[in-house]
Amino acid sequence: MVFDLQPHLKGELIELRPLAPEDWDELFAVASDSLIWEQHPERDRYKEDVFRIFFKDALESGGAFVVIDTKSRQMIGSTRFYGYDPEKSEIEIGWTFLARKYWGGRCNAEMKRLLLNHAFKFVESVVFFVGEENVRSQKAMEKVGAIKAGTATRTYGNHPPTPNVKYVISKGAKLRVDD
Numbered sequence: 001m002v003f004d005l006q007p008h009l010k011g012e013l014i015e016l017r018p019l020a021p022e023d024w025d026e027l028f029a030v031a032s033d034s035l036i037w038e039q040h041p042e043r044d045r046y047k048e049d050v051f052r053i054f055f056k057d058a059l060e061s062g063g064a065f066v067v068i069d070t071k072s073r074q075m076i077g078s079t080r081f082y083g084y085d086p087e088k089s090e091i092e093i094g095w096t097f098l099a100r101k102y103w104g105g106r107c108n109a110e111m112k113r114l115l116l117n118h119a120f121k122f123v124e125s126v127v128f129f130v131g132e133e134n135v136r137s138q139k140a141m142e143k144v145g146a147i148k149a150g151t152a153t154r155t156y157g158n159h160p161p162t163p164n165v166k167y168v169i170s171k172g173a174k175l176r177v178d179d
Contacts, residue, residue: 026075108140125171
């Protein structure tokens with residue numbers, strides 16, 4: 001069975017659909033909030049020229065989504081499947097951001113549940129990389145039940161390589177993505 005990297009996934013609170021070129025204006029409107037990126041290794045991603053690189057890479061990845069609030073129908077963020085490795089039976093979920101209005105609520109948990117349920121049809125483990133200084137996202141990963149599995153160096157945009165914490169969720173693990 002071939003891993004569909006851009007399915008249309010729908011939950012009660014959010015919907016994930018494949019990113020399209022015409023999503024630029026609405027997604028950049030969300031991403032232009034500098035506070036979203038204050039702990040991220042690429043702290044200037046709220047700037048148009050920096051976000052253009054992120055957006056182009058997202059389109060080219062073949063695994064990027066926009067996140068839509070099912071009630072308001074507004075675009076509230078983005079996420080991505082990346083680095084599918086059938087031999088290791090793993091895939092990465094990352095490049096995730098949500099409008100601040102949706103932080104700390106049930107949307108991130110539902111998004112992870114939708115993505116993980118889809119991924120576990122094809123792989124045994126899902127990995128996540130979070131900037132070493134991005135404590136907010138590390139806490140979010142731990143909240144959904146991800147396990148720290150070491151560190152890695154990642155490059156974001158035109159920035160120098162940055163230390164990241166690697167998290168893993170294995171198929172069959174007890175998840176806390178329904179609270």
